[in-house]
Structures are given as structure tokens and as C-alpha cells.
Amino acid sequence: MVTIPVVRNFLESNEEKAKELMDMFKKEGVVVLNLMSSPGAGKTSLLEKTISKLKEKWKIGVIEGDIQTTKDAERLNQHGIPTVQINTGGACHLDSGMIMSAVPEINLSLLDILFIENVGNLVCPAEFKVGEDHKVMILSVTEGEDKPSKYPLMFRESSVLIINKIDLLPYLDIDLDTIREEALKINPDLQIFPISCKTEEGLEDWYNWLQKEIVAKKR
Amino acid sequence: MVTIPVVRNFLESNEEKAKELMDMFKKEGVVVLNLMSSPGAGKTSLLEKTISKLKEKWKIGVIEGDIQTTKDAERLNQHGIPTVQINTGGACHLDSGMIMSAVPEINLSLLDILFIENVGNLVCPAEFKVGEDHKVMILSVTEGEDKPSKYPLMFRESSVLIINKIDLLPYLDIDLDTIREEALKINPDLQIFPISCKTEEGLEDWYNWLQKEIVAKKR
Numbered sequence: 504m505v506t507i508p509v510v511r512n513f514l515e516s517n518e519e520k521a522k523e524l525m526d527m528f529k530k531e532g533v534v535v536l537n538l539m540s541s542p543g544a545g546k547t548s549l550l551e552k553t554i555s556k557l558k559e560k561w562k563i564g565v566i567e568g569d570i571q572t573t574k575d576a577e578r579l580n581q582h583g584i585p586t587v588q589i590n591t592g593g594a595c596h597l598d599s600g601m602i603m604s605a606v607p608e609i610n611l612s613l614l615d616i617l618f619i620e621n622v623g624n625l626v627c628p629a630e631f632k633v634g635e636d637h638k639v640m641i642l643s644v645t646e647g648e649d650k651p652s653k654y655p656l657m658f659r660e661s662s663v664l665i666i667n668k669i670d671l672l673p674y675l676d677i678d679l680d681t682i683r684e685e686a687l688k689i690n691p692d693l694q695i696f697p698i699s700c701k702t703e704e705g706l707e708d709w710y711n712w713l714q715k716e717i718v719a720k721k722r
Numbered sequence: 723m724v725t726i727p728v729v730r731n732f733l734e735s736n737e738e739k740a741k742e743l744m745d746m747f748k749k750e751g752v753v754v755l756n757l758m759s760s761p762g763a764g765k766t767s768l769l770e771k772t773i774s775k776l777k778e779k780w781k782i783g784v785i786e787g788d789i790q791t792t793k794d795a796e797r798l799n800q801h802g803i804p805t806v807q808i809n810t811g812g813a814c815h816l817d818s819g820m821i822m823s824a825v826p827e828i829n830l831s832l833l834d835i836l837f838i839e840n841v842g843n844l845v846c847p848a849e850f851k852v853g854e855d856h857k858v859m860i861l862s863v864t865e866g867e868d869k870p871s872k873y874p875l876m877f878r879e880s881s882v883l884i885i886n887k888i889d890l891l892p893y894l895d896i897d898l899d900t901i902r903e904e905a906l907k908i909n910p911d912l913q914i915f916p917i918s919c920k921t922e923e924g925l926e927d928w929y930n931w932l933q934k935e936i937v938a939k940k941r
Contacts, residue, residue, distance in 0.1 A: 541760045542844045542873060543865025570845065572871050593875070595814065595845035623872070624845050625761045626789065626814035645864040645887065646762025652791050653842070654761060656812070668864065674893055676920075701895075 517631055520599035524606070524634025531611040534713075534720045535619065537597075537633050539657060540641035542623030545667040547575045548700040549641060549709075550618055554582045556710055561615040561717055566605050568597040568622050575620065585609050596628040597621050615717050625650070629657040636716065637662040642686075644668050644677055651685040658689040663696065665709065670699040736850055739818035743825070743853025750830040753932075753939045754838065756816075756852055758876060759860035761842030764886040766794045767919040768860060768928075769837055773801045775929055780834040780936055785824050787816040787841050794839065804828050815847040816840050834936050844869070848876040855935065856881040861905075863887050863896055870904040877908040882915065884928065889918040 528535045538546045554563055564585045567576040576588035587605045589597065602619065609617070619635065621628040629638070640661040642650060645668060651658045658664065664686050672679060679697055686693055694712060698705035747754045757765050773782055783804045786795040795807035806824045808816065821838065828836070838854065840847040848857070859880040861869060864887060870877045877883065883905050891898060898916055905912055913931060917924035 541762065541842070541865075542869055543760065543862075569872055571874055572868075574868055574872065595843070622845065623760070624814070624843060626841065626843050627846065630812075643762070643864060645862060645890070646760075649791075649793055650761055653788055653793065655790055671864070671890065671893055674890055 517598050517600070520603055521632035521634045524599055524602055527606070527611070528617070528634055528636075531614070532721050533611055533614045534616045534716050535633075535635045536616070537619045537621060537628075537635035537638045538641065539621045539625075539628045539638060539661070540623060541625045541643070541646060544623070544641045544643040544646065545700050546620050546623070546641055547578055549665065549667065549698075550579060550620060551582065552700055552703065552706060553618075553710065553713070554579065554584055556706070557713070558582060558584060561714070562613055564609050564611075564614045564617045566597075566602060566609070566617065566619045568601070568620055570594070570622060585614075591622060595622055595624050595626075596631050597633055598631045599633050602633045615721075616713070625654045625657050629660045636720070639663040639665065641665045641667050642682070644672055644675060644679065644682065648677055648681045648685055651682070651689045655689050658686055658693065661690070661693065663694045663712070666695065666697040667700060669697050669704060670702045736817050736819070739822055740851035740853045743818055743821055746825070746830070747836070747853055747855070750833070751940050752830055752833045753835045753935045754852075754854045755835070756838045756840060756847075756854035756857045757860065758840045758844075758847045758857060758880070759842060760844045760862070760865060763842070763860045763862040763865065764919050765839050765842070765860055766797055768884065768886065768917075769798060769839060770801065771919055771922065771925060772837075772929065772932070773798065773803055775925070776932070777801060777803060780933070781832055783828050783830075783833045783836045785816075785821060785828070785836065785838045787820070787839055789813070789841060804833075810841060814841055814843050814845075815850050816852055817850045818852050821852045834940075835932070844873045844876050848879045855939070858882040858884065860884045860886050861901070863891055863894060863898065863901065867896055867900045867904055870901070870908045874908045877905055877912065880909070880912065882913045882931070885914065885916040886919060888916050888923060889921045 638661040857880040
């Protein structure tokens with residue numbers, strides 16, 4: 504595990520660097536997913552489940568973004584996969600410059616899939632491309648049904664919406680179908696996977712989607 | 723209910739305006755609380771409970787910050803109190819300039835307390851003062867025990883930490899005392915109120931703290 508302190512240069516063009524990163528990832532045939540959510544919606548838990556399930560079959564790497572601490576990277580490092588921690592030192596999102604400085608720490612040619620776990624924030628990360636194939640957002644059912652209309656950019660920019668913690672639905676006044684409808688109003692193309700990292704319900708569909716992406720990128 | 727579109731001017735000094743606002747609020751003897759949390763932690767629910775309980779005794783106003791939609795302001799407006807909606811149009815936090823443009827829509831001299839409900843975001847709002855007496859943050863127990871160390875600025879800047887949704891604790895692998903300890907490690911002066919807006923457990927302590935603040939400011 505490597506920790507990289509980041510000094511942000513607001514003048515460098517994020518879009519330009521994102522394009523460079525995309526070319527680099529394409530050349531190496533690595534699927535890159537940018538994972539975004541509110542704090543505590545379950546990004547790291549989903550990664551732990553996914554890595555445990557798929558690491559024998561596919562080569563997985565993670566770039567871990569946090570304002571502070573290396574807690575998430577430590578959790579993932581236990582699974583024996585290459586993990587780079589970026590500490591943004593206050594910045595509320597990852598950008599392409601940060602990913603650019605992390606990439607040399609990972610041997611891309613050895614990977615099938617690279618997860619970029621963004622800072623927990625439902626607003627700012629959606630604005631910054633990091634060379635990803637897809638933005639994947641996670642919403643916890645506890646956050647409520649009104650989040651798609653209140654944070655539309657994140658839902659609009661994402662290809663996949665994972666609705667986590669569905670095991671808590673019996674104890675909440677929240678309807679899964681309503682969340683789904685609200686999300687599709689904002690982005691009709693969203694792939695939606697309702698899951699529970701705790702009970703593992705729904706995870707198979709997510710794994711299948713992921714593996715199709717890996718196979719498609721290798722063609 | 724009034725909706726104010728905001729164009730942010732990054733060059734104006736937020737601190738300077740916050741000071742002006744603070745003087746204005748002081749002159750009118752209004753307690754001002756800046757409410758912050760992740761999306762869906764329960765800011766609006768807490769306001770609804772608090773307004774229902776205290777509106778006969780104290781005069782309450784709300785400035786409601788959202789990137790988009792007037793949903794929260796509509797919820798609060800039903801309680802018959804003055805509510806101003808600020809739509810930040812993408813900006814991930816409120817700043818003093820936005821509050822400055824909302825204040826003329828509210829008659830401060832008629833108020834005992836003004837709640838400023840910030841954009842749902844555990845990162846950026848903590849950096850921008852808006853003339854408040856206190857920052858009050860809400861953490862949902864579903865967000866996990868590691869949030870104080872991962873988002874330290876918010877916990878450091880707040881005077882009060884409200885831990886919401888404690889009714890869900892029996893269904894989570896999360897310990898309330900651990901959250902409390904982790905929060906106090908970051909900020910030993912935090913006033914902590916564990917509550918459930920659903921069952922109303924713990925709300926009395928919050929109401930008592932609030933009323934003491936109102937009385938103290940009138941002296």
C-alpha cells in the first residue's frame with residue numbers, strides 16, 4: 504500500500520488529463536470504474552465483497568481516495584490486491600491529476616479491472632472525470648427517495664446505480680420502487696442493482712455486469 | 723416561500739461577509755444554527771420535529787439550501803414558518819454571499835432562531851462560515867463508526883453532533899459508544915445528542931439545549 508499526498512493545481516485542465524488516462528487504460532485493456540456515494544453508503548463494503556468473489560478469476564487493483572486516513576486501503580489491502588491510497592488533504596473529490604500521480608504505483612498491464620473509490624460525497628466527484636469507463640454510484644436506502652431529484656448530476660453522470668442496504672427496508676418508511684422510478688426519471692439509461700452487502704442479496708447481478716464489462720474491453 | 727438563484731463569485735471574501743452577517747444576527751438577537759450532514763442523514767426531519775415542538779413558544783425561520791428542487795422548503799413551509807429556498811445551481815455548499823441575498827426575504831427582527839439547512843455534504847460546507855452561532859452536524863448511525871476520523875473538519879468545526887436514526891441500531895453492526903468516542907477524539911468539546919426522529923427518542927435534550935441558546939442570546 505502506498506500513500507500519496509496531493510497538492511491540487513486548479514489551473515491544470517482536468518478534462519485533458521482524463522483523456523490521457525482513458526487512452527492509457529484503453530491501451531492496457533483495463534476496465535476502470537469510478538465509485539461514488541455519500542459517506543457510509545457502502546463503497547468499501549461493496550469492494551470487499553467484489554474482490555473476495557472475483558479475485559481468483561480476474562486481476563483487480565484499487566485506487567482509494569480519502570480526505571484523510573488510510574482505513575479503507577487497509578481494509579482492502581487485507582485481500583492481497585494492489586491498493587494505492589490517495590489522501591486529498593481536504594479536497595472533496597478525486598481529479599485526474601491525482602489519479603495520474605497514483606497510476607505509476609500500479610502495474611496496469613497486470614490488471615483486468617481498476618476500481619477508483621472516490622471521496623464520500625454526492626456532489627463534487629460527479630464533476631470530475633478520472634479516465635473511467637463508467638461512473639458507478641451507490642445509494643443507501645437509508646438516504647431516502649428524494650436523492651435523485653436533489654442530486655441530479657451524480658445520477659445523470661453514472662452508468663450504474665447500486666442501491667445498497669436493502670436488508671434495512673423492513674425498518675424504514677422507504678420504497679425501493681420509488682427510488683428506482685425517481686432515478687430513472689433523471690437518467691433512463693441507468694443500470695440499477697438493488698443489493699445488500701450484509702446479506703449478499705442481489706450481488707450476483709452486479710458481478711455478472713462487471714464480468715461482461717471486462718470481457719468486452721478485452722475484445 | 724421564496725426561491726433565490728445564486729451565481730457564486732469566488733473572488734468575494736466569504737469570511738468578511740460572514741462577519742457582517744454575524745453582526746446583523748447579533749443586533750437582532752437571533753440565534754443562527756448552520757445544519758450540516760451527508761445527504762439523507764435527517765436534517766429536514768429534525769427541523770420538522772423541532773418546528774412542530776417549539777413554534778408556539780419561539781419564532782422560527784429557515785433558510786433552505788439545496789443544489790436543486792424546493793422539496794425541503796415545501797416540507798417546512800407546511801408548518802407555517804418563514805422559509806427561504808436557496809438553489810445553489812451546482813455549488814456543493816452555502817456561503818455567506820448566498821445567505822446575504824436570502825436575508826432580506828426574512829424579517830430578522832421577528833425571529834428568535836434561524837436555521838440554515840446546508841447542502842447535504844459532509845465535506846465542503848464545513849469550510850464556509852455563514853454568520854452562524856454554531857455549526858450543528860447530523861450523522862446517521864447507518865453511516866458508520868469511522869466518519870469522524872475520515873471527515874475530521876466537519877466534526878472539528880461543529881459545536882453539536884446529533885446522532886440520528888438510533889432506532890436502526892438493533893439492525894446494524896454499529897456501536898453508538900464507538901461513534902461517540904471517535905467523535906470526541908476529533909473534538910472533545912462536542913455536545914452529542916443521540917436521537918431518533920422516527921421514535922422521538924432523545925429529542926428533549928436537543929430542545930433543551932436549543933432553548934438555552936435562545937435565552938442566552940437575548941440577555
